[in-house]
Amino acid sequence: MKLANQTLKYLSISVLVVIAVWSTIFYLFMLEVIHDNIDEELENQKRLIIQELASETLVSPDLEFGINNYKVREISEQQAIKMQNVYKDTLLYMQDDDDPEPELEPVRMLTTAFEHKGHYYELSIINSMIEESDLIKNLFYSVLILFVLLVVSIVSINKVVIQRLWSPLYRFLDQLTKFRLGKSDDKPAMNTNIQEFKDLQLAVTTLIHHNEETYEQQKQFIGNASHELQTPLAIMINKLEMMAETGGLQPEQLNTIAEVLNTAERLVRLNKSLLLLSKIENKQFLHNEDLSINQLVTHIADELEDIAAFKNIKINVRQQDELKVRLDSALANIVVSNLIRNALFHNMDGGEVNIAITENTLIVANTSGKTALENEHVFSRFYKSDASSKGTGLGLAIVQAICNLYGFSISYHYDKSQHIFKLDFRPAYQHK
């Protein structure tokens, strides 16, 4: 839920509660005031009626509620003495303008007693009251209008405020979403005077800066570590080679040297592959040029022709289209070469390597003694389908790293007993 809507939700609920409480209190006050008013009125009327009766201007007092809204009933002295002024709400049949027949209406009634010429009388005076239901109804409508007005103004104020005040935050958020560690040069920034936003920007900038430092160090560490290993490895290999060259060694000794030498070579290849990966990720190859994938494939297939013949494998190249891609030539060479070599070396006697070049894709398929590989691991670093393989397990990881760098997509599937690697050179967003 958006901040604006969330704010609106809480504000509306609070306003509703406040208005409900306020209108209840207001209603009670109103009732109180109305009663006070009516009671004073009744009191006044009582005095007037008693005065009139005393001056005998009133010849015959009303015995039922009539035009004067009072009635008089004679009572005994004891009753009169006990009687006090009593105000009470009651109902009487009355007919208003809008009523077709009399109906019960609320009235306020004062009952009191007075003495006149030795006789005691009970006097009841009524005054019509505002109908509570009418009052509640009207009050409810005005409160509802107030509420709607309030909510509408809150929404519009909110909208303006959020657009005005929060817009730096939204722009900042947008920049932050697009920010990639080690890839984006522009740091997210916002132009604002609001202290909280300034604090946020400072916190984010500090965080990014810290992360970038760590990322740089990490990148440099892999590169530096690999570089530092080069010289000791050189010493090791060259010493072993010189040692093997000197005569007079026993076959067992030579065998041990050969084993150590091969192990050292593996270390060298591993180190070189890691260095290559680190360089790809550090974008140290970006001498992009327009390259013909067709030429590259033909050249590499040609290079591998001898070894393919030796392994009794046929390399078929089918060029449906001319495929030209803009990328670094060293990386292009590594991608194509790794894919074809991979297909050649994980093959079987009498097998095939089928290469197809279409308008946008390079497809390298090979036969093999093995069934489908685990799709999610094929491109993982150090993944080997065969644990005894002397490969580094980095060949396809390097292919993927290069594809990631350029936004190409590489996929693997197994179909009709062929392992198929498909490289799509279109930027990933165009075909997804």
Add this chain to the structure above:
Amino acid sequence: MKVLVIEDEAELREIVKESLVKEDYIVETASDFRSALDKVSVYDYDCILLDIMLPGGSGLQVLDLLKKEGKSDNVIIISAKDSLDDKLKGLELGADDYLTKPFHIAELNARIKAVLRRKQRDGKNTLEMGNLVLDLNERSLSINGESVALNRKEFDILNYFLLNKNRLVSKNALAEHVWGDNTDQADNLDFIYSQIKNLRKKFLAKKAKVDFEAVYGIGYKLVEK
């Protein structure tokens, strides 16, 4: 032939020197920037092996000085950094070649020979051993004056061995040289073995006075019979 090895890592310097002495070169060494500058400004060398990262300065500065004196064309840069920028800069400054550590002794030999041969400029571009003549321009082999057909890889392999006469060429070095840098498949080694077997058959058929001597488990030496 006089070769200067500029390398700060003592063990590597010594092993390279030992190998070069075997090739009958006169070898001098320098271990830091200052002594390197002293040597190159005073003496002339047929080939200079130059490490880029030196205590006291950069090998590229040494190269710069050599270029100013017109002597940078016989420099082979040896660097732990396989950096394209360094490579381009080095080659721009006139260096002949760029070799990344770690390298094989055989590969270093081959590169040095290439530099030395370019310096001779006598038009002759052949490698000879016993009664073998390998013409690098024509990419052809003749044994005892008779021409022998070689396929492409056989030619590359023989070429490499002739640059490393009487020296051990390990199978790994050979595979890397013949197949390029990023080879990491053991299958190649079997292929190389079969290529050497073929070459050997051709040597025998034409009564060549050279032969491959196997160094158990490691590689081969090409020796005169």
